[in-house]
Amino acid sequence: MYSGECLCGTVMYQVNTAISAIECCHCQTCRKAHSSAFAIGVTIDASSFQLVHGEDSLQAFESSNGKFRVFCKHCGSHIYAYRPQQPNTLRLRAATLNTDLNQFSIKHIYTENRINLD
Numbered sequence: 744m745y746s747g748e749c750l751c752g753t754v755m756y757q758v759n760t761a762i763s764a765i766e767c768c769h770c771q772t773c774r775k776a777h778s779s780a781f782a783i784g785v786t787i788d789a790s791s792f793q794l795v796h797g798e799d800s801l802q803a804f805e806s807s808n809g810k811f812r813v814f815c816k817h818c819g820s821h822i823y824a825y826r827p828q829q830p831n832t833l834r835l836r837a838a839t840l841n842t843d844l845n846q847f848s849i850k851h852i853y854t855e856n857r858i859n860l861d
């Protein structure tokens with residue numbers, strides 16, 4: 744089990760599933776949504792995600808057709824994304840986990856948009 748929270752701590756959640764690998768997404772919408780060179784995320788079963796508190800502080804933005812990005816409306820931390828068409832999964836924004844992220848292996852996706860940080 745893992746827990747995570749937004750930057751201000753208003754939104755807290757638990758994840759009751761094993762996570763082994765997380766993905767570094769270099770796509771342009773992740774870049775803008777996170778205002779960062781890339782975002783790390785992991786797809787999990789929606790049933791394994793549980794809000795501990797802060798539900799009233801969540802706001803969703805439809806960043807592309809049928810994809811909603813959910814963030815804390817106080818501090819702006821992106822918590823997860825979901826597609827109503829795929830109700831059984833959600834895409835957790837792994838950087839909000841309160842755990843050592845180095846325990847996970849990393850895969851890179853949408854590398855055609857990757858920014859050269861070297």
Ligand SMILES: [Zn+2]
Nearest residue numbers: 749751815818
């Ligand atoms: Zn917050």
Ligand SMILES: [Zn+2]
Nearest residue numbers: 768769770773
């Ligand atoms: Zn992306």
